Amino acid sequence: IKGMIQEHKLRIEAGQGSILFGLDSFAEGVDLPGKFCQHVIITKLPFPVFTQPVEQAKQEWIIKQGGDPFQLLSLPMTSMKLIQACGRLLRTESDSGRITLLDARVKKQRYGRQLLQALPQYQIEHSPSLSETE
Numbered sequence: 001i002k003g004m005i006q007e008h009k010l011r012i013e014a015g016q017g018s019i020l021f022g023l024d025s026f027a028e029g030v031d032l033p034g035k036f037c038q039h040v041i042i043t044k045l046p047f048p049v050f051t052q053p054v055e056q057a058k059q060e061w062i063i064k065q066g067g068d069p070f071q072l073l074s075l076p077m078t079s080m081k082l083i084q085a086c087g088r089l090l091r092t093e094s095d096s097g098r099i100t101l102l103d104a105r106v107k108k109q110r111y112g113r114q115l116l117q118a119l120p121q122y123q124i125e126h127s128p129s130l131s132e133t134e
Helices: 002-013 053-064 069-086 109-117
Strands: 040-041 098-101
Touching: 002 040, 053 069, 053 109
Parallel strands: 040 098
Antiparallel strands: none
């Protein structure tokens, strides 16, 4: 990844275009301030997949306590990962750009509003989905 990021920076410095495609690996720990990152596209909400025994035990414990593991475990983790992914765009006070979230669940599901409200104070614009324009 480091080599790819270095190549990206060199191309931008040279006035050439460059696009980085990354999944979870780019959601945390990547520092691309200013002109090196001007648009972050998030294709889907980063819901966790609980495959480890400890995670599954937490879910079972929440259920036994009468709680909802989706509300108490999945949503908070998703919110944190979404905030981190959006944070790739604004690394310094002078940074600006656009975040595009393509997952329609953010508009269609009740929890979508919760996730958006947890983000820093971004200006939010809703665009019609492809199915709404047909």
